[in-house]
Amino acid sequence: MIKLQINGQVREVDVVEDTPLLWVLRDVLGLTGTKFGCGIAQCGACTVHVDGKAVRSCLLAVGAIGNRAVTTIEAVGQTPAGARVQKAWLDLEVVQCGYCQSGQIMSAAALLAATPHPDDSDIDAAMAGNICRCGTYVRIRAAIKKAAGERQA
Secondary structure (H helix, E strand, C coil), X not given: CEEEEEXXXXXXXXXXXXXXXXXXXXXXXXXXXXXXXXXXXXXXXCEEEECCEEEECCCCEHHHCCCCEEECCCCHHHCHHHHHHHHHHHHCCCCCCCCCHHHHHHXXXXXHHHCCXXXXXXXXXXXXXXXXXXXXXXXXXXXXXXXCCCCCC
8 A cells, every 4th residue: 555645635545656646646546637648748738746846647656756745636726826827727718628728737836836926938947848739828828927916918
């Protein structure tokens, strides 16, 4: 049994240590908001927070997590940055198909938690590797700026 701190709760899972966190979240714990995209940590759909940092869960083995706190899209709205990002996403109607959006929101929330007023280069760096096949990048950037409290141009 492996103990994990997921969304503020200690959960025990009966999996081998090299099982990717993504599959534990989705298949064992039923937290399906985190999506499978590419399986090689390149698209960002599987992004979660580990101790507040955005990480790709598709390649992160559960045995490597230890006592660090994992936050998924299901609970990010309970954090100040996550709540602001989710509200901005809704206000600006960022979502098109929606598949990548949980990963986008997780990356944006981690950015704002670490850098409350990011500039464009901060946003570019934080969101690099979060792919949106619908091309909602302009709305994503606007929502991040809105969540940060910046005026929209």
